[in-house]
Amino acid sequence: MAEKILIMGESGTGKSTSIRNCDPAITAIINPVGKPLPFKGSKKFEALNSVTDADKICDYMKAQANAGKKIIIVDDFQYILAIPYMDRIKENGWDKWNDFGENYFKIIDICKELPDDVCVYYLSHCETLENGVTTIKLIGKLLREKITVEGLFTIVLKTGVSEGNYYFFTQNSGKDTVKSPLGMFDTFSIDNDLAYVDSKIRNYYEFDDAKTDAEMTKLDQEKAGDIEKPEPRRRRSHKPAESNADFLNVPEGTDTLLELPKVFIPDDTPEVMPEPVTTPAADPEPVSDQPKRRTRKARA
Numbered sequence: 001m002a003e004k005i006l007i008m009g010e011s012g013t014g015k016s017t018s019i020r021n022c023d024p025a026i027t028a029i030i031n032p033v034g035k036p037l038p039f040k041g042s043k044k045f046e047a048l049n050s051v052t053d054a055d056k057i058c059d060y061m062k063a064q065a066n067a068g069k070k071i072i073i074v075d076d077f078q079y080i081l082a083i084p085y086m087d088r089i090k091e092n093g094w095d096k097w098n099d100f101g102e103n104y105f106k107i108i109d110i111c112k113e114l115p116d117d118v119c120v121y122y123l124s125h126c127e128t129l130e131n132g133v134t135t136i137k138l139i140g141k142l143l144r145e146k147i148t149v150e151g152l153f154t155i156v157l158k159t160g161v162s163e164g165n166y167y168f169f170t171q172n173s174g175k176d177t178v179k180s181p182l183g184m185f186d187t188f189s190i191d192n193d194l195a196y197v198d199s200k201i202r203n204y205y206e207f208d209d210a211k212t213d214a215e216m217t218k219l220d221q222e223k224a225g226d227i228e229k230p231e232p233r234r235r236r237s238h239k240p241a242e243s244n245a246d247f248l249n250v251p252e253g254t255d256t257l258l259e260l261p262k263v264f265i266p267d268d269t270p271e272v273m274p275e276p277v278t279t280p281a282a283d284p285e286p287v288s289d290q291p292k293r294r295t296r297k298a299r300a
Helices: 016-021 054-066 079-087 095-113 142-146 194-204 213-223 244-248
Strands: 003-008 027-031 046-049 071-074 119-124 126-128 134-136 155-162 165-169 189-191
Touching: 003 095, 003 134, 003 194, 016 165, 016 194, 027 054, 046 054, 054 071, 054 095, 071 194, 079 095, 095 142, 119 194, 189 194, 189 213, 194 213
Parallel strands: 003 119, 003 155, 027 046, 027 071, 071 119
Antiparallel strands: 126 134, 155 165, 165 189
């Protein structure tokens, strides 16, 4: 069974460019779109262009592996879904979605039939879901709901660009599906060099043609990136005070009961306070039952 690796990233972040240092003698490329690769000397590579049919692609992969190719690259993997979708966009019904999913899955599942010393790299666009997690770009709900695509891979890398430098991120940031085996990569970011990644995988899994540990140590220093893993955001914890003394900042060893302030009382103050003297209220004036008469003023 071949080793399969997923590399995802936004357009223009260095996925196809990472092929530049691979050896054309042992590398074959599936290019569903058929566009030129973005580096000089790309025509030296054996390539299958403008094909999205899974059966034809799988036959090509098996033929190239039998011919001695050790690296097989499926570039623009998301177009294995997108191009057939556009070709059948006016077609109604659910059958076409089943065809898209089956076609896509076959190109991954073919790795079971390839030799153990072959590494297959799937380069794909990514998308950010509503929950904020960045994952591989898909079409429709079938593959995302029925199959977690990243779950089919042991190694998932993500591309990134910072200050004009292009990187592969090797560890999960908490907001993506990136992963790699324990101890395979020493740093969170590395140079976007697929040839280095391939050497690293072969050394880690002890392939027969792998570089030595000493050779990889030197390469690790050359290819290490300078972007560190972001620290996760910590939630505020509402930790209760361990005691009243801690809460009130009372020095240790003192009584934690609150003492009321002392009030000064003169010595001649009697122990029993006299009852207050109250003045009775005056009786109200009697009210007459006779109605009041209006008096007229005399005219001058």
